[in-house]
Amino acid sequence: MECIISIELGTNAVRVYAFDMKGNTIGFAKGSYPTFHPHPDYSEQDPEQIFITMLYVLKNFLSEKIHSKKYNVLSVCFSASMHSVLAIDKHGVPLGNAITWADNRGKKEAQALRGSPLAEAIYQATGTPIHPMSPLIKITWLKNQDKEKFQRTYKFLSIKSYIIQQLTGAYVIDYSLASATGLLDIHTRKWDPQALAYAGITEEQLPELVPIVHSPGKLQPQYRVSLGLSADTKILVGSSDGCFATLGAGVWGDGKATVTIEDSAAVRVVGTNVLQDKKGRFFNYILNDRYYISGGPSNNGGVVFEWFAKQFGDFKNAYDIESCMDELITEAATVEPGSEGLLFLPYLLGERAPIWNANARGVYFGMNINHEKKHFTRATVEGILYEMYSIEKMLQEYHTINHISVNGSFATIPFCTQLLADIFNKPVSISPNANSVSLGAYLLCATEIGVFQNLDEAARSIALPDTCKPNHYNHGVYAKYYSIFEKLSRKLSDEFEALASLQQSGTAIHHAINT
């Protein structure tokens, strides 16, 4: 029997899936790695720990679930979170930790670029919003703030490029991940000279650009031995988690969009055109030679509800957040839509699309003397979903959407899916496979092997199950609250900024006391 392995280098953990040739899941394993925050706004991961965790999980998984059942591994395909940056020296040794997508240290650099006439040209060429998440900004920060490391850097890699280099020896980056760096011209598919000049680097300092189906070479013999894989097993560079999640969600064709809500969240559409937004609010990532994945990301998905549960939930057993969240959801369901006038802006981690305001903060608005905890719970869920709705509305300016497919642990909670259908006023289906990212990797490998003619056919093979229908009456209620939500999000901009500068000076004082 033959199988395909997907390795997803996610935000907190590596996930390994095996699929048979029909796309059925054979097995799954994961291993987590930590994120370090040595300073506020910093978010780093240890590339060696990611590599070892991946190797450890993969080795055990292969021996327990694959080799023992005599599966023959045809291909191994990678995917990873976007926007990471890892500097290495000329021997390939990492210069410190990798900087992850969530790192905001380049706030000032992003602001400076956004204020310059170059900003629009760079966004139009690269399709990546000007934001601290973007490797363009992170490398610019290194150039300005860590000159010594910047000077010593032989190449700037992504975490996935490093892992693949360790396994095969090749320095490569696929067009999907490259298109999320803010350094690639997504129209010509070459590194953008303006962006490179701005960051102060040359093409030679970046990995080689390759298509997502590219095979960077064979596994190093030692890893072949320790993993028990043959020289015939093909290594595919694969794509980004965002692109694969969209491919695996089966939203191919006009009028469809996917809403992913894990810790963070995004609304995405597939198309053959780049969405050129004058205000620079969308990302446009390359899936393959034909398709782009466009959309808007949010920082404040399931992580916000988890925050709420940790603070206000009833923990009957230590650390049992799952049952605590179940209970909160059950309570929230007893409250009328609109939470009896309580509104929540979920911007606990600042926000990206559509307001692109790193200083935005959370707000409960409209509290009255009759509100109980359950109203807060429901308002929190509604607020997270209003935020997703605001991204969808912005996409609608360019792309008609009449059907939604959801995935991700938060969005697929039945209560949340129904709420989403009502707020969006559109039929919603839940992706049949819990892990769309790995399913996307399977579709790519299967196409490469010849199971499908092309990615179109592969994507259309995902049958979406029954839909969750919107309740139009409820939508009417939500629509009224949403218009207040939208106004508040913008109106508070000055106050968010004032508060952010207070908090910043607060942190400075706090640090002074502690040192």
Add this chain to the structure above:
Amino acid sequence: MNQFVLQQGQSRELQLFPHIIEFATRKNISIELNSLPGTSADFVRIYYIIDGKFEWCIHDQPYILYPGDMAMILPGQTFGNTKGILEIGKLSWLHIHIQKLENGKTQLGNWSNLSESETQMIGKILLMPKTVVLPRLGDAGRIFLSLQNELFNHEIGYCTRVNQLLDELFINVTRRLTKQSTSGRDFPKTFLQLEQKLRENLSHQWTVEEMAATVGMGTTLFNERVKSYSGFSPLNYLINIRISEAIKLLKKPDLNVTDIALDTGFYSSQHFSTTFKKLTGYTPSEFRKRNVSES
């Protein structure tokens, strides 16, 4: 509690308990110069505040203690008021001799009924560099009161009860110390704290019990939560960190492999080499040859 002072060698109440050096409750109504200068001692000193506000300096750190708070000063640590005075208020204290307080070799004394492994765990936790003041430890007040009753009333079995109460005090203090920094709500945060502890002391031969105690959890729940959160058993996760750290060190040309093995917690370079090769297919030296950084 009424005022009293029991001292070893002078008070008959302590005859059967040679490990108790001093046990007292005092209501201080006037400030006297030099009533609480900074001192260090070779026994453990435990203070429990009943009334008032006390500003103390313990092990060179300033603390303010309020009613219900408890301070534990270990042998060799300094303790006193910066102005040398005992402030107005009411407090109890217990000075107790511990046979040996040393990582891995702790002995409370023959009086204790704690098992060998429990004693070692308590020793390790007490020796961790943590705050020595435990706010709102009401249990300590209750134990002090019971101790006083047993010592003065001499009811049947009092000799056993006194020593049980001392064991209980040490158990409560260590449990509280391990739970101080965790809420029981945020496992990722707790796990990150553990990760930091492991990295700070990677060469230590950690046991699962120690890891669990470090974050204030029982072993069963700890195993289950670590596995579901990280995908690894606690010991496998630790090996994971060890090899990741070893890889970083191997890439620096100036360190020798045996030192790297011991620094990252392997028993020997042989143990390191076997574990490393099993996972990566390379021996540490082969791996190093392929990836050496400029020095």
